[in-house]
Amino acid sequence: MARKISSSGISRRSVLTTIAALPILSTPPLRTSARAQGADQLPSWNNGPAKQAIIAFVQATTDASSSKFVPREARIATFDQDGTLWVEHPMYTQVIYCLDRVPALVRQRPELRERAPFKTVLSGDREAIAKLPLHELEEVLFATLTGMTVDQFSTEAKAWIATAKHPRWDKLYIDLTYQPMQEVLRYLRANGYKTYIVTGGGQDFVRVYSQQVYGIPREQVVGSASGTTYGYNKDGNPILTKDPKLLLNDNNAGKPEGIHLMIGRRPFAAFGNSTGDQQMLEYTHAGDGARLAMIVLHDDAKREYAYGPAQGLPDTKVGTFTQGLYDEAKIKGWTVISMKDDWNRIFAFEAAGSRALQ
Amino acid sequence: MARKISSSGISRRSVLTTIAALPILSTPPLRTSARAQGADQLPSWNNGPAKQAIIAFVQATTDASSSKFVPREARIATFDQDGTLWVEHPMYTQVIYCLDRVPALVRQRPELRERAPFKTVLSGDREAIAKLPLHELEEVLFATLTGMTVDQFSTEAKAWIATAKHPRWDKLYIDLTYQPMQEVLRYLRANGYKTYIVTGGGQDFVRVYSQQVYGIPREQVVGSASGTTYGYNKDGNPILTKDPKLLLNDNNAGKPEGIHLMIGRRPFAAFGNSTGDQQMLEYTHAGDGARLAMIVLHDDAKREYAYGPAQGLPDTKVGTFTQGLYDEAKIKGWTVISMKDDWNRIFAFEAAGSRALQ
Numbered sequence: 001m002a003r004k005i006s007s008s009g010i011s012r013r014s015v016l017t018t019i020a021a022l023p024i025l026s027t028p029p030l031r032t033s034a035r036a037q038g039a040d041q042l043p044s045w046n047n048g049p050a051k052q053a054i055i056a057f058v059q060a061t062t063d064a065s066s067s068k069f070v071p072r073e074a075r076i077a078t079f080d081q082d083g084t085l086w087v088e089h090p091m092y093t094q095v096i097y098c099l100d101r102v103p104a105l106v107r108q109r110p111e112l113r114e115r116a117p118f119k120t121v122l123s124g125d126r127e128a129i130a131k132l133p134l135h136e137l138e139e140v141l142f143a144t145l146t147g148m149t150v151d152q153f154s155t156e157a158k159a160w161i162a163t164a165k166h167p168r169w170d171k172l173y174i175d176l177t178y179q180p181m182q183e184v185l186r187y188l189r190a191n192g193y194k195t196y197i198v199t200g201g202g203q204d205f206v207r208v209y210s211q212q213v214y215g216i217p218r219e220q221v222v223g224s225a226s227g228t229t230y231g232y233n234k235d236g237n238p239i240l241t242k243d244p245k246l247l248l249n250d251n252n253a254g255k256p257e258g259i260h261l262m263i264g265r266r267p268f269a270a271f272g273n274s275t276g277d278q279q280m281l282e283y284t285h286a287g288d289g290a291r292l293a294m295i296v297l298h299d300d301a302k303r304e305y306a307y308g309p310a311q312g313l314p315d316t317k318v319g320t321f322t323q324g325l326y327d328e329a330k331i332k333g334w335t336v337i338s339m340k341d342d343w344n345r346i347f348a349f350e351a352a353g354s355r356a357l358q
Numbered sequence: 359m360a361r362k363i364s365s366s367g368i369s370r371r372s373v374l375t376t377i378a379a380l381p382i383l384s385t386p387p388l389r390t391s392a393r394a395q396g397a398d399q400l401p402s403w404n405n406g407p408a409k410q411a412i413i414a415f416v417q418a419t420t421d422a423s424s425s426k427f428v429p430r431e432a433r434i435a436t437f438d439q440d441g442t443l444w445v446e447h448p449m450y451t452q453v454i455y456c457l458d459r460v461p462a463l464v465r466q467r468p469e470l471r472e473r474a475p476f477k478t479v480l481s482g483d484r485e486a487i488a489k490l491p492l493h494e495l496e497e498v499l500f501a502t503l504t505g506m507t508v509d510q511f512s513t514e515a516k517a518w519i520a521t522a523k524h525p526r527w528d529k530l531y532i533d534l535t536y537q538p539m540q541e542v543l544r545y546l547r548a549n550g551y552k553t554y555i556v557t558g559g560g561q562d563f564v565r566v567y568s569q570q571v572y573g574i575p576r577e578q579v580v581g582s583a584s585g586t587t588y589g590y591n592k593d594g595n596p597i598l599t600k601d602p603k604l605l606l607n608d609n610n611a612g613k614p615e616g617i618h619l620m621i622g623r624r625p626f627a628a629f630g631n632s633t634g635d636q637q638m639l640e641y642t643h644a645g646d647g648a649r650l651a652m653i654v655l656h657d658d659a660k661r662e663y664a665y666g667p668a669q670g671l672p673d674t675k676v677g678t679f680t681q682g683l684y685d686e687a688k689i690k691g692w693t694v695i696s697m698k699d700d701w702n703r704i705f706a707f708e709a710a711g712s713r714a715l716q
Contacts, residue, residue, distance in 0.1 A: 073575055150618055194577075207622045217431055218622040219552075228618050230611035230637055238641045240618050247605065247619070253588035260508055260586050260598050261605070262620060264565045264576040279588055283596045 041187040043352065044180040044345040050294065051342065053335045054184060057292040061268060062191050068290040070268055072192045077269040077292075078222075078259060078280060079181070081199040081206060083319040084273045084296055085214065087166065087176040089305040091318060094201045095137075096173075097160055099129065101144040104156075112143070145202055146226050146242040153242060157208045171349065174213045178296075179350075180343045181271070185214060188269065196267075198259060199223040200251040200276050204242070222262040224250040255280035268292065274319040281334055293334035297321060300340040303350075399545040401710065402538040402703040408652065409700065411693045412542060415650040419626060420549050426648040428626055430550045435627040435650075436580075436617060436638060437539070439557040439564060441677040442631045442654050443572065445524065445534040447663040449676060452559045453495075454531075455518055457487065459502040462514075470501070503560055504584050504600040511600060515566045529707065532571045536654075537708075538701045539629070543572060546627065554625075556617060557581040558609040558634050562600070580620040582608040613638035626650065632677040639692055651692035655679060658698040661708075 045051040061070040082088035102121040105112065112118040117136035120128050132140075145153070166176055185195050195216055199206055203223030210216040227247040228240040250258040256279050259267065269292035270277070270284035277295065285293040298307050298319070307316035310326035329336050337343075345352050403409040418426040419433070440446035460479040463470065470476040475494035478486050490498075503511070524531055543553050553574055557564055561581030568574040585605040586598040608616040614637050617625065627650035628635070628642035635653065643651040656665050656677070665674035668684035687694050695701075703710050 073569065203619075203622070211431065219620070221622065225619055228615050230614050230641070238614065238637070238644050240614060240641075256588050256596065256598060257586050261561075261583055262577070264561070264579065279596070283588070283598075286596050 041190070042180065042183045044183055044343060046342055046344050048342055050335050050337045053292065053294070054187070057269065057290055058187065058191050060290045070289065074265060074268070075188075075191075075193040076196065076263060076265050076267045077188045077193045078196045078198040078263075078267045078271070078284070079185070080255075080272040080274075080277045080280070081197050081201055083298065084271050084277070085177055085181050085197070086173070087304065088319045089298075089307065089316070092201065093164075093173045094205050095141070096164065097157065097205070098141050098144040100160065100164070101156070102140065105144055118143075142244040145205070146244040148242060150204060150228060150240045150242060153204055154208055157205055161209050169347075171347075174209055175349060176347060177213060178343070179345050179348045182214070182348070184271070185216070189215070193269070194220065196220045196222060196259075196263060198250065198255055198270075198280060200249075200254075202226075203248075203250070222250060222258045224248060224254075251276040253279045256283035259283070270294070271296070273298065274321050275325055276319075278325055278328070281329075282332075285332060285334060293329075293332070294337055295321070295325070295329055295334055296337045296339065297326075299338055300343075300346070303346050304339060399548070400538065400541045402541055402701060404700055404702050406700055408693050408695045411650065411652070412545070415627060415648055416545065416549050418648045428647065432623060432626070433546075433549075433551040434554065434621060434623050434625045435546045435551045436554045436556040436621075436625040436629070436642070437543070438613075438630040438632070438635045438638070439555050439559055441656065442629050442635070443535055443539050443555070444531070445662065446677045447656075447665065447674070450559065451522075451531045452563050453499070454522065455515065455563070456499050456502040458518065458522070459514070460498065463502055476501075500602045503563070504602040506600060508562060508586060508598045508600060511562055512566055515563055519567050527705075529705075532567055533707060534705060535571060536701070537703050537706045540572070540706070542629070543574070547573070551627070552578065554578045554580060554617075554621065556608065556613055556628075556638060558607075558612075560584075561606075561608070580608060580616045582606060582612075609634045611637045614641035617641070628652070629654070631656065632679050633683055634677075636683055636686070639687075640690075643690060643692060651687075651690070652695055653679070653683070653687055653692055654695045654697065655684075657696055658701075658704070661704050662697060 042051055042054065045054075060066050060068040061075065063069060079085055082092050086093070099121055102118055106118060106122065113122065117132050117140055120132060121140060148156075161174060164173055165171060166173055169176065189195055195214075197206055197210060197214065197216055197220065199222070201223050203221055203225040206223050207218040207221045210218060210221050224246065225248045227243040227245055229243055231239055231241060233239050248254060248258050248261065252275070255277065259280065266287045267284045268287065268290070270280050271294045272278075272281055273296040281293040281295065285291045297310065298305050298321070299311065299313060300306060306313050307319065308321050308323070309315040310321045310323045313321075326336065328334075339346065400409055400412065403412075418424050419428040421427060437443055440450050444451070457479055460476055464476060464480065471480065475490050475498055478490060479498060506514070519532060522531055523529060524534055527534065547553055553572075555564055555568060555572065555574055555578065557580070559581050561579055561583040564581050565576040565579045568576060568579050582604065583606045585601040585603055587601055589597055589599060591597050606612060606616050606619065610633070613635065617638065624645045625642045626645065626648070628638050629652045630636075630639055631654035639651040639653065643649045655668065656663050656679070657669065657671060658664060664671050665677065666679050666681070667673040668679045668681045671679075684694065686692075697704065
């Protein structure tokens with residue numbers, strides 16, 4: 001978590017300015033139920049280099065007569081979550097969870113009520129919260145993500161994620177996944193690929209909903225992970241308690257390191273959207289044969305958000321996509337996905353093809 | 359690795375005294391090719407409480423009308439490797455690998471030639487090697503298991519495991535897996551269980567052969583793991599280098615902790631053979647519904663080895679099975695597998711049913 005979080009990134013002002021800008025759904029939905037052989041498996045993608053890259057990769061690696069054929073057991077595809085599979089602005093969903101947990105935490109540990117940074121979080125003053133220094137924000141994260149048993153944490157996170165909504169769309173966070181990426185997940189799995197989430201977010205947090213939201217089982221989530229300590233409760237039953245100590249920081253170089261630890265294979269396809277994914281994309285793309293490295297550029301302020309600072313987009317600390325990373329992608333032959341140009345639909349709740357037909 | 363290794367356990371004397379005791383294969387092989395519905399899936403198991411426990415567990419958890427039914431995605435079974443899936447005496451196979459690597463290591467790093475403990479290992483003096491203190495043995499392990507890229511390590515280990523033989527049987531180590539456990543692996547997988555190795559041995563080491571030897575893919579191996587460091591070689595290509603630092607010590611309490619980290623689910627079935635498996639068995643068995651916890655007792659000096667010290671068997675530092683663990687198994691309702699009484703065949707290269715028909 002830590003490297004991905006910056007106090008200056010916590011702001012909901014952009015929500016207020018963009019909430020009025022939702023697209024008007026003026027076109028009838030396209031038929032998307034076609035399941036026949038040859039039907040478009042990626043209907044939310046406009047025809048273009050990004051869609052073509054995905055299809056060409058799958059065809060080359062699954063055709064037994066191709067020199068780039070990949071045996072089924074080696075078909076591994078890894079996906080960053082925040083900003084790649086679902087919305088990460090104005091702030092990572094898990095950070096919202098941690099802030100929302102503070103009242104319950106303070107009920108259990110009243111001595112924290114008057115102490116910084118918990119007092120600030122309890123005040124509800126978003127401006128002040130946005131200004132918390134990194135070490136104080138980390139204190140909130142560790143206090144709300146560790147110290148309990150893994151079962152308690154799972155229960156708490158599950159209850160929250162089932163009801164918590166994003167203020168801009170007034171939709172559940174779990175409904176704010178990108179429909180085009182959901183299609184890629186299904187398309188890859190239909191072609192024998194094992195899909196993994198490789199996230200800077202908390203492994204235990206994402207595991208709570210990964211099956212329901214992405215069709216990805218718990219054991220295929222690689223994320224930042226605290227250690228646990230085995231012990232016994234008062235009845236003598238075994239428990240695992242979450243340690244306030246990071247075992248795996250699954251960001252930047254930690255992504256290929258985490259992939260090796262948890263999967264033990266180099267992926268053939270990887271998807272990301274920020275500098276935190278750079279090393280995963282490098283590592284994936286440097287393998288031999290056909291490799292697919294794709295990176296989502298958030299260039300659609302109208303339908304989602306616009307940030308970079310690549311390509312002159314507004315700078316951000318949440319999901320930073322630098323011009324240097326953009327240039328590396330172009331030089332190395334990774335594919336940059338333009339949300340604006342490559343996706344005709346962003347969310348499942350939008351009408352299909354809303355942008356393509358504008 | 360560390361906790362499982364003891365200098366006093368390194369001895370090949372028992373090999374010399376038992377090598378003449380190989381069973382004479384005097385009976386014709388049973389037919390084991392029956393694949394028809396209802397055929398015995400566990401032909402190397404004698405009828406008895408252990409075999410019955412396995413079959414009853416699978417039937418209860420896969421019958422949709424049973425109150426103990428387990429949905430397919432939750433069907434996780436974990437297996438210790440050394441002493442549970444293959445022979446661990448007189449010494450863990452991976453430790454033999456490390457000792458065998460020392461000459462190549464010294465060629466690369468000549469300054470080690472005259473230094474303890476490498477000088478001792480190079481001497482070939484088994485008595486002296488057996489007396490190496492733990493910290494010196496660990497120095498050999500770290501020097502031979504870390505410092506190289508993960509790809510280099512994989513190449514080296516693969517070459518060794520393809521040819522290295524156990525002195526007692528003059529068979530490849532990979533041919534010394536227990537046929538009854540291979541049958542359990544296949545039986546569980548045929549019933550929708552995902553089988554994992556959860557070993558105190560090195561994760562990267564076991565991954566080299568897990569698919570070939572057990573039908574278990576690399577990503578389903580949980581083991582003691584060093585961290586890795588992401589970097590670039592002189593050509594600018596990404597590499598992962600194995601750090602001389604233990605990230606996960608997958609023994610004792612480290613087994614349930616490793617299971618949570620790598621799988622994120624509590625197993626429904628677990629198999630072990632020593633005190634290093636105690637916490638994994640406790641954790642598994644304490645779950646609700648039907649749970650299977652089984653522990654192999656090496657009580658067959660004639661066909662394999664006999665050690666405990668449970669039940670008055672000879673004591674050992676390699677795969678210790680204490681009387682305390684035996685008593686815990688009996689009290690908690692885990693099943694102790696007697697190699698002597700429950701297995702009519704130990705290795706695939708033996709005639710089927712060799713013991714049952716004696």
